[in-house]
Amino acid sequence: MISETGTxxxxxxxxxxxxxxxxxxLAHLATSEVQTLGLAxxxxxxxxxxxxxxxxSEFRHETEQLSALHxxxxxxxxxxxxxxxxxxxASNLLEDILQNDEPxxxxxxxxxxxxxxxxxxxxxxxxxxLATVLIHLDRMKASEVLEKLPxxxxxxxxxxxxxxxxxxxxxxxxxxxxxxxxxxxxxLKRSRLGGVRTAAEIVNLMxxxxxxxxxxxxxxxxxxxxxxxxxxxxxFENLLSLEDRSIQRLLKDIESDSLIIALKGAPQELxxxxxxxxxxxxxxxxxxxxxxxxxxxxxxxxxxQKAILQVARRLAEAGEIVIAAPGTDDFV
Numbered sequence: 035m036i037s038e039t040g041t042x043x044x045x046x047x048x049x050x051x052x053x054x055x056x057x058x059x060l061a062h063l064a065t066s067e068v069q070t071l072g073l074a075x076x077x078x079x080x081x082x083x084x085x086x087x088x089x090x091s092e093f094r095h096e097t098e099q100l101s102a103l104h105x106x107x108x109x110x111x112x113x114x115x116x117x118x119x120x121x122x123x124a125s126n127l128l129e130d131i132l133q134n135d136e137p138x139x140x141x142x143x144x145x146x147x148x149x150x151x152x153x154x155x156x157x158x159x160x161x162x163x164l165a166t167v168l169i170h171l172d173r174m175k176a177s178e179v180l181e182k183l184p185x186x187x188x189x190x191x192x193x194x195x196x197x198x199x200x201x202x203x204x205x206x207x208x209x210x211x212x213x214x215x216x217x218x219x220x221x222l223k224r225s226r227l228g229g230v231r232t233a234a235e236i237v238n239l240m241x242x243x244x245x246x247x248x249x250x251x252x253x254x255x256x257x258x259x260x261x262x263x264x265x266x267x268x269x270f271e272n273l274l275s276l277e278d279r280s281i282q283r284l285l286k287d288i289e290s291d292s293l294i295i296a297l298k299g300a301p302q303e304l305x306x307x308x309x310x311x312x313x314x315x316x317x318x319x320x321x322x323x324x325x326x327x328x329x330x331x332x333x334x335x336x337x338x339q340k341a342i343l344q345v346a347r348r349l350a351e352a353g354e355i356v357i358a359a360p361g362t363d364d365f366v
Contacts (some may be wrong), residue, residue, distance in 0.1 A: 041077035042158065045074035046081050046089045061353040145171055149178035157183060165194035169232055174344065177239035188244070189251035196233035196252065230259070234266035238343070242336050268357065270296065270339040274304050276297055280355035281311040287345050292338045294323050 048071060050055040062067050144152050144167070152175070156164055164183075168176040168191065180188050237248050254259035276284070285293075285308070297305050297320075309317040349355045 041070060041074045042078075043089045043092070046086060047069055049078065050080070050086065050090065060347055064348075064352040099137075138244070145175050149175060149341060150182055152179045157187070161187065161190045164191045165198055168236065169195060169198060173235045174239055176236045180236065181240055181244055181285045185247065189248055192233055192237060193252055193255060193259075195236060196230050196263055198229055198232070203345060226282055230262045231266050234263045237263065238267045238269070239340060241333075246318075268343060268347070270300060271304060272357070273342075274301075274307060276307075276355065276357065278311050280349075280357075281307060283349060283355050284342075284346055285311065287349065288332035288342055290323070292341055294320065294327055295335055296338040296342050297324065297331050298327070298330045299332065299339065 048059065051059065060071070063071070144155075147155075150169075156167055156179075159167075164187075168179060171179065180191065183191065237245055240248065249260055249264060252263060272282075273281070294307065297308060309320065312320065346355065346357065350357045
């Protein structure tokens with residue numbers, strides 16, 4: 035873990051690099067690391083020339099043409115994060131960095147609870163409040179909480195997430211009061227947007243039966259909305275769109291046992307893609323293990339596939355792999 039001094043030095047260096055170079059550096063970091071450094075950058079008011087020269091010297095950069103920095107950091111951070119991460123990810127991180135200096139907000143505390151505990155806390159609230167809370171939770175936590183809710187309520191909440199356009203100040207104040215009562219006074223950040231992409235990300239992490247039921251429910255009310263959610267969902271077969279180098283990077287973070295089970299239910303073309311990006315020995319071993327493993331339950335295959343998709347999303351958010359948006363030629 036980086037020390038507080040190390041984080042400050044990193045923040046100073048990023049501020050001195052300029053937007054493009056700082057953005058390029060941040061693009062290679064995990065989301066949590068970007069948030070930590072962004073918060074450190076936001077807290078910088080000014081940096082003396084001596085401190086700047088010391089930092090640059092440690093990182094073996096030239097110092098001759100640099101002078102003391104006087105920082106108006108918010109606009110700089112906004113520009114850097116947008117260049118590094120794109121508008122959507124940058125907007126969410128900016129809320130976390132610039133709107134909330136508290137290390138343990140109400141939502142962060144909910145993220146630390148078991149899904150069953152969160153579901154028990156919020157199940158009696160209005161579905162719109164449930165949707166707003168889930169939008170602020172980590173996607174996996176939101177999916178786990180949804181699975182704990184009664185089916186009818188779950189479907190209602192998903193519809194509200196998919197059509198969510200933000201929270202009015204009065205509604206946000208009401209929600210903050212609810213969380214204050216639940217969590218002993220901890221507040222809530224300014225609301226981030228929900229919408230089709232958020233609904234797709236949450237539904238995509240649910241088990242297959244609940245996923246199908248949720249989509250069917252949305253389709254009953256709005257065929258076009260259901261199709262938009264499906265179009266935004268990233269499924270295991272979409273890994274075919276990854277470049278070879280992205281597959282190779284993904285393989286580094288996947289357990290062999292998990293991959294063996296996940297590929298059991300995958301199309302041959304996708305199996306071949308993974309095998310082609312392994313060493314010959316590793317590919318032969320995987321083939322043998324798949325043959326020897328015998329029949330596997332469909333539910334187990336789906337669980338491992340979703341686990342691998344989680345790894346892929348994490349690497350994509352960290353800028354380590356590139357994933358094409360489902361149904362398009364764009365990249366996300």
